[in-house]
Amino acid sequence: MTVESLQALLQSSQHVWRGGETARVVARSSGYAALDARLPGGGWPIGALIEIAPKSDGCGELRLTLPALKSWCQDGRSVAFVRPPHVPYAPALVRHGLTLSSLLWVAADSDKDGCWAAEQLLRDGAAAVLLWSSAQEDRTLRRLQLAAETGKACAFLYRPPVLSHASPAALRIGLSAVDGGLNVDLVKVRGGQPGTLVLPLQRPAA
Numbered sequence: 001m002t003v004e005s006l007q008a009l010l011q012s013s014q015h016v017w018r019g020g021e022t023a024r025v026v027a028r029s030s031g032y033a034a035l036d037a038r039l040p041g042g043g044w045p046i047g048a049l050i051e052i053a054p055k056s057d058g059c060g061e062l063r064l065t066l067p068a069l070k071s072w073c074q075d076g077r078s079v080a081f082v083r084p085p086h087v088p089y090a091p092a093l094v095r096h097g098l099t100l101s102s103l104l105w106v107a108a109d110s111d112k113d114g115c116w117a118a119e120q121l122l123r124d125g126a127a128a129v130l131l132w133s134s135a136q137e138d139r140t141l142r143r144l145q146l147a148a149e150t151g152k153a154c155a156f157l158y159r160p161p162v163l164s165h166a167s168p169a170a171l172r173i174g175l176s177a178v179d180g181g182l183n184v185d186l187v188k189v190r191g192g193q194p195g196t197l198v199l200p201l202q203r204p205a206a
Contacts, residue, residue, distance in 0.1 A: 025191060028154065031067020032199050035184065039171070040191035044068055048170035048190075049145040049155045053163050057085060059177040060201050062130075063096075064184075065156055069128060070097035077127035080104040083114035084132050115140055118155065122147035128154040136165050145169070163187050 027041030036042045044050060044065075054061040069079050079102055081088050088105055104121070108114035111133050118131040122144070135141065141157075145168045148155040163172050171192075174185035181200045188194065 026152075028068050028071065030064070031071075032064075034197050035199060038186055038189065038193045038195065038197065040189070044154050045170050045190075046154060047149045047152050049141065049148055049157060049168060051157045051159055051163065051167060051169040051172045053159050053161045053172070053174050055161045055174070055176040059175055060182040061158060061175055063201050064175065064182060064199070065128075065130065066096045066098070068154075072127040073097070073099040073102040075127070076102070078102050078104060078125065080106060080118070080121045080126050080129045082106040082118045082121070082129060082131040083108050083111070084130070111135060115144065119143055119147040122151045122153045122155055125151065126153055128156060130156045130158065132158045134160055136167075138166070138168070142168050 025041030026046040027039065027043035028046060029043040030036055030039070039045070052061055052064070072079055074097075079098070081104065083106065088103070090100055093103065094100065104126070106114070106117045106121075108117050114131060114133055115135055118129045118133075121129045131144070135157075144155050144157065147153075157169070161174065163174060167188075169188065170190040171186075172188035174187055176183045176185075178198055181198050183196065183198055185196045186192070186194045
């Protein structure tokens with residue numbers, strides 16, 4: 001067998017892994033071009049746990065996800081808010097283009113119940129679940145990750161601002177407010193580009 005024929009065989013075989021190749025990441029655009037450029041697949045990875053740790057409550061952590069949530073609503077998919085620190089304000093969500101009939105609000109009594117509810121929603125067809133939780137146990141985080149993989153959904157986990165513990169999350173983001181925008185610290189980006197960038201927060205259409 002010649003070198004040329006061997007190379008052709010290797011290239012045509014589906015059973016040979018080539019070092020320069022990586023698995024394609026399915027993603028949904030975040031709505032922010034600068035952020036998408038840093039993320040594998042060009043957006044929020046589907047089937048993944050995404051940890052978001054705002055430095056302070058209300059710094060823009062929800063608005064970071066609103067463009068993607070709007071696109072899922074436009075597709076007729078459901079989006080769930082589990083144990084948010086405040087009651088979701090429907091008029092504001094509508095102004096940002098979200099469809100109320102596509103939204104679920106789960107006011108779980110405990111952190112444990114919230115994690116359980118989020119896991120079920122991820123498995124059962126929600127496009128995205130936004131969960132506010134302080135859970136750090138590896139088993140809990142892995143169950144959320146597995147549920148996101150099973151349901152091909154995005155699991156956004158909003159947590160306290162410390163990201164020092166280990167986590168199976170594909171993406172870990174620290175957030176803080178800056179004038180007119182949001183400072184985004186990409187602490188962990190599996191297959192992407194860690195680092196810091198500043199995003200202008202999108203305003204709802206008039």
